[in-house]
Structure formats: structure tokens, C-alpha cells
Amino acid sequence: MPRPSRFRDVLRIGPVKVGTYFDRRGRDRHAAACTAPGCGFSADYPDRSAAELAARTHQCRP
Structure with a gap:
């Protein structure tokens, strides 16, 4: 079973990746x-x- 991706809506701007995730709360x-x-x-x-x-x-x- 593949590991679920923690980040969603990932965007790459130059060498930087921006992603959204849920914190522990x-x-x-x-x-x-x-x-x-x-x-x-x-x-x-x-x-x-x-x-x-x-x-x-x-x-x-x-």
C-alpha cells in the first residue's frame, strides 16, 4: 500500500516548493x-x- 502524500496543492516557484498540509491540531x-x-x-x-x-x-x- 503506498504511503499517502502529506502535502497537497504543491506549487513550484523556481527552486522553492510551496505546499499545504494539516498540522497536528x-x-x-x-x-x-x-x-x-x-x-x-x-x-x-x-x-x-x-x-x-x-x-x-x-x-x-x-
Whole structure:
């Protein structure tokens, strides 16, 4: 049986992926994470627009 995907509505903006998930309290949360090797940027936000803004303004410095 395949493992269910935790993230839904995943969007890629440059090297950053933005996804929506439920936290432990059942609330919608939004995460932005850079997929570039050695970067390490990731953050959680309460609304989708903040996560997308962080993805659009992120500058990698690996």
C-alpha cells in the first residue's frame, strides 16, 4: 500500500516548493522549502500568500 502524500496543492516557484498540509491540531498550514542542494531554507506560514511571497523573494546562498 503506498504511503499517502502529506502535502497537497504543491506549487513550484523556481527552486522553492510551496505546499499545504494539516498540522497536528487539524489546521491548514503552508510550507515553503528550497530544493537546491545545500540551501536549507524552509518555513511554515499560516496563509498561502505569505508562503508564495517567501518563495518568490527567496535567494539561494548555498
